[in-house]
Amino acid sequence: MDHHYCYFQKLLQLHKDYGPLVRIGPNEVSISDWRYYRAIYSSNKASSKEPTFYLPIVFVDQHNIFAMTNKDEHAARRKISASPYSLQSMTRLEPMIRSKAGNLARRLLEISSSATTGTVNAFLMCGLFSLEVVCKAGFGKDFPFEDTTDLTELLEAMDGSAFTFILDGLLPWLRPTGFAHKMPFVGEPYQHRRQWEQKSRALLREFLQLPDKDEGYLISPYLSSVDGFLGRKLNHEEFVEEAMGIMFAGSGTTSTTLTYLLYALSRPGYETIQTRLRAELEDSGESVAELRKLPYLNAVIKETFRLYPTIISSLPRVLNEPMKVHDIDLPVGTVVNMQNFVHHRDPAVFPDPELFNPERWLKPHADMESALTPFSLGRRACIGLNLAWDELYIAVSSVFRNLELRLGEEMTEADMELEDRFNIAPVGHKLMLKVSKAKKLS
Template sequence: MQLPDSPKIPKFMQLVQWIYQPLQLMENSAKAHGDCFTLWLTNKQPMVFLSHPQAIQQLFTDNLSNLDSRGSAQILQPLLGENSLILLSGTSHQRQRKLLTPPFHGERMKAYGSIIANITKEVVNQWKIGQPFSVRNSMQEISLKVILQAVFGLHEGERYVQLQKLLRSILDLSGSALRSSISFFPGLQIDLGPWSPWGNFLRQRQQIDQLLYAEIQECRDNPDPSRSDILSLMMSARDENGEPMTDIELRDELMILLVAGHETTASALTWALYWIHRIPQVREKLLAELDSCSSNADLDEITRLPYLTAVCQETLRIYPIAMITIPRIVKSPIKIMDHQFEPGTLLLGCIYLTHRRPDLYSEPRQFKPERFLENQYSLYEYLPFGGSNRRCLGMAFALFEMKLVLATLLSHIDLTLVNNYPVKPIRRGVTLAPSGGKWLIAKGTR
């Protein structure tokens, strides 16, 4: 089988560069080989990167019997569990997705609006006027508290405090490219006791599991039809055979909600605050739009504001949190554009490169929210949440939260960037995140 061209560097070095310099690797590969190229990022099989919208459309819309996602995201299995939606395929994936859909739509989701606004105000009130603060830490605090309240209805108590601490800690174990390496090299995943990286991870995971199973049991023992948190809704959901999710399935889905539901949103909010304050005219236009809202505007009205929406969309375009889609494994021969792929090939859409195409986005390296007011992009041109039956289930909730946090925060406090503080994209686990540091200062309340 003739695979698309690959960079002229050893396979092992491709993986090393993917861990430490993923954007440079993708950009150089696209510059040398175009819209379709091969990278060797696992010992077992090559991965074909596709960045042309037509190729991504075929990838998303081809008969599901030709492509399979099972096992292609195994790097996440140790943290999320094998029953997590992201790791399932076929009928088990369809069943689980159907059971998980209701809590993230319509009136159910809107019920979390006041929680989001109130938590944001609490965190903003902790900032000291005139002192730089860690934007990432603050956004992580907001998004973690939001997801704990939305998922469990938890806002106080020992279990709430422990979950906060443990989730922050376990995610910080992959908080840099160096610390992320353990996920990419199975040979490093050896338990040498609590002081070894993998041993530390396993013990923290065990503590989180104990807390989650205790919460599930408590919810089972004390059913309350008035509860609107996501765990209660998940536990009451039934599939077409009348079967509920098992405790293990609930645990694995809770992990993806807790991890993806706050970690990715924290990164997106941090980037948004950087760009809003990096480009004065963006901040001015956004504040003018927020100020034009009446003082008694409801949360729905705020989340429909066009420029606020465009700022969030552009934030997720320029540095998408997920750089690639979940890979699909070819099950039967398939032709995508000019390339024929045989069974066993891993195909993925390259979100980062698609979002940087100058034929779609003029001046793609510039932050320009206006492009989303002037143009409409297809599901294969703009895909920060992936696509097809693998599109992120929490997409609507994430955007809803982003808009409300930004609107609440900017309406309550004036912020400014620390002069010349560099904020750059870095690897954080399997995601792309802004670098840390105290690069924002609270000037005063509004």
């Protein structure tokens, strides 16, 4: 894939050529200096979400917690939804996540062993794992291990919908016509989106019939709580909107991070990283409390966050106050952008930035930790970060305790180039791995 046609790669090159502040539009700039990230993104006072970017990110034409630009509206909706994502709530989900991670490891081994190619598409398997977790945590929905048809169809509908959110921003008149799904070129993504909506509504109908639907599922607070901004409970369409948001934000992001972690460790020449990680895991217990303390496991995950940031799009903000950036005064109303992909590759903070090197995190300096922003910062930071971390801890532990991974011979570097669909995906939409049982090191 030609990087010149990748917006994020083009921005990186512009900053290399012209410095930390680049004008990319009449009233819009890109900033590569990570030291400005906190001031811009963690302060509700300094900046606001840029509405033309966020408002099209809707699922059934209602407001959702991610796309809300009104700060009071967002604060009220986040207050409703925060409780199930707390660390305390994650403890309750741990056995379920471990069960789904066991399914992931089992599928990787069984499919690879039985395939004529001797490989398995780990990109698909990671997607199934993450979607299984979010469907169970969000809506109490289990899928049978033996038959992944329904789960795969839901995943493919979501995956195939990604392009529509770009189109909705560029052509906001298109979807309301009702004919988008019938048009050439754009029709297929919109058909996938209709299928995703239909499957989501069916999932919610099942949830509403559960006897314990108020017992801490991710969607439960939206059903039972009064929205302080609206002064009422959410109506059904608003409920559907937030449910699709949970699936959208809670599955594709984590699964892509896990996909690139498996890729990074399965490449030729990286066997020592896999072996070192396995040795650390074998010496540890399997609880999340124990996994959180493992230095090399954390290093591998952080290095994956750094090199393969799942949210790769610029997240534009509008300045509410003047800001000075490297002796340049930016006035109120300036649209400012920062990208994880760009400042995660700052060579002053991360030497050899294109190299996957977990060892850099074993003795990190303060700037490294501050410059790593996979979940954003402040009140608009990812609400599901505790769930994402626990999924990664448990899944990586389950896979590398038990399995040895090698990159399939049919894979090329081009297959794993980053595709920008707001969150990333491999351009080839596959990660073919050879999988075998790991030999115990001790």
